[in-house]
Amino acid sequence: MRLTHALPLILAATPALADVNIYSYRQPELIAPLTEAFTKETGIQVNTAYLVEGLTERLKAEGDRSPADVILTVDIARLKEAVDAEVTQPLMTDTLQANIPAEFHDPDGLWWGMTSxxxxxxxxxxxxxxxxxxxxxxxxxxxxxxxxxxxxxxxxxxxxxxxxxxxxxxxxxxxxxxxxxxxxxxxxxxxxxxxxxxxxxxxxxxxxxxxxxxxxxxxxxxxxxxxxxxxxxxxxxxxxxxxxxxVNISGVALTKSAKNKEDAIRFIEFLSSQAAQEIYAEANSEYPLAPGTEASDLVKSWGDLKxxxxxxxxxxxxxxxxxxxxxxxxxxx
Incomplete structure (x- = not known):
């Protein structure tokens, strides 16, 4: 398994390195604008480990020792893989339910779509x-x-x-x-x-x-x-x-082992907000899910999506x- 800059090794050694720790399949340039905006708004620091493969396997191997609070990934299959491996936990808040349509999240809150x-x-x-x-x-x-x-x-x-x-x-x-x-x-x-x-x-x-x-x-x-x-x-x-x-999604889930649960929930709720959705969707050339948000001008130029x-x-x-x-x-x- 290849990782970028050995960040996961740092995380594993020092779980308190950040207020929210993320394992992500999404590229650094796509995630950085979001984490920077969240930190600017809340003061909560975010540390992200970028994985090429083996995210679920790593969480299973680390068990309760895992420093990861949140996982970010693409495709419902990868989210379902994490759920089936029992490395995520239910998360259901009024904010998330208001921002993410029901067809784009797990009924029990085990994963949430962010963009499509x-x-x-x-x-x-x-x-x-x-x-x-x-x-x-x-x-x-x-x-x-x-x-x-x-x-x-x-x-x-x-x-x-x-x-x-x-x-x-x-x-x-x-x-x-x-x-x-x-x-x-x-x-x-x-x-x-x-x-x-x-x-x-x-x-x-x-x-x-x-x-x-x-x-x-x-x-x-x-x-x-x-x-x-x-x-x-x-x-x-x-x-x-x-x-x-x-359509398919990029999505997020709260890990079963989350040590910084309160701040992690704030981060996931932030991801579902209109401001974050527009940042994320534009950086990814994807479609935001939150009601009232719009795709970027580039994405809209490709045609109407039904x-x-x-x-x-x-x-x-x-x-x-x-x-x-x-x-x-x-x-x-």
């Missing part, structure tokens, strides 16, 4: 007409044969989408969809979401699946800006009654079956 991202289609501006991509179901249509790129079907972002498809359509239709999507691939699944956009730019495929915030990241990168400018974001929906665009109304808890419940079906069709083979 949509898993959409990146489409070549030159080779795909506006309005040509309308539904997720359509991606299995043979008209796309040899025109689609994706990352591994086993990646948590792809499994999240497959879990949503499973919730809407059941296992038989989901398996058929995965088989159709696989048959339409231009190449074997590989790379991350940005690598798929690069492949579109290079003419290897015409459309790909990816999270919205990667557009913001690519536009901010001198090399990748050209890739980003070659594509358009299309927002497919599920072709079911009330269906919308698949989010799917499927509870995130349903995605977590379908994860194992989605994994099984993805393996059964040998999606990455």
């Amino acid at each position: 991202r949509a898993r959409i289609v990146y489409a070549s501006k030159d080779r795909v007409a506006p309005g040509e991509v309308t539904t997720y179901e359509d991606l299995a249509d043979p008209k796309w044969k040899g025109r689609i790129c994706t990352r591994s079907g086993m990646h948590t972002y792809m499994i999240g989408l497959t879990s949503a498809y499973l919730a809407h359509h059941g296992p038989e239709e989901t398996k058929a969809w995965l088989e159709g999507l696989k048959a339409n691939l231009a190449r074997r699944p590989q790379g991350n979401d940005r690598a798929q956009v690069k492949a579109i730019w290079a003419g290897e495929c015409d459309i790909s699946l990816g999270n919205t915030y990667y557009m913001g990241e690519m536009l901010a990168d001198d090399e990748q800006r050209e890739w980003a400018n070659s594509v358009r974001l299309d927002f497919p929906v599920f072709d079911v009654e009330g269906g919308g665009t698949h 989010a799917d109304n499927l509870p995130l808890s349903d995605l977590a419940a379908n994860r194992a079956e989605a994994l099984r079906l993805t393996e059964e069709v040998d999606y990455d083979g």
Whole structure:
């Protein structure tokens, strides 16, 4: 497991180093504006350990000795993993319930969503007409044969989408969809979401699946800006009654071992506030969840998002079956 700057070792050795200690999968540049704003407002110091992998495993190994009060991560699957490992504890306050809609938090308060991202289609501006991509179901249509790129079907972002498809359509239709999507691939699944956009730019495929915030990241990168400018974001929906665009979240949870519980709760409530939501959403090129907050001008420029109304808890419940079906069709083979 790789960590940045050995911060977790410092935390483990000196739990009293800060008033709130965080383990985070989110990058330092995304978290720093939030922690700085919280400290400025409250005077409470925050110390963050940035982990690349193994967050839940680390908390389990540390047990009650863990210095971590809060975990920050992406994707409902990773939050559910922490809950299943019993390393988080319930947290339910009036502030959090007012700020975070019910579909974006655990019913018992074991995790809370902070921002959302949509898993959409990146489409070549030159080779795909506006309005040509309308539904997720359509991606299995043979008209796309040899025109689609994706990352591994086993990646948590792809499994999240497959879990949503499973919730809407059941296992038989989901398996058929995965088989159709696989048959339409231009190449074997590989790379991350940005690598798929690069492949579109290079003419290897015409459309790909990816999270919205990667557009913001690519536009901010001198090399990748050209890739980003070659594509358009299309927002497919599920072709079911009330269906919308698949969304997932970045989220937060209070650890079971929290030593600084009161200050940690203040920090989590701060994350749900309009001010923090706007800071976080803009830094991440994501969508804020708190009522009354707006996405950044850049994110709004990508188009209107009609989010799917499927509870995130349903995605977590379908994860194992989605994994099984993805393996059964040998999606990455």
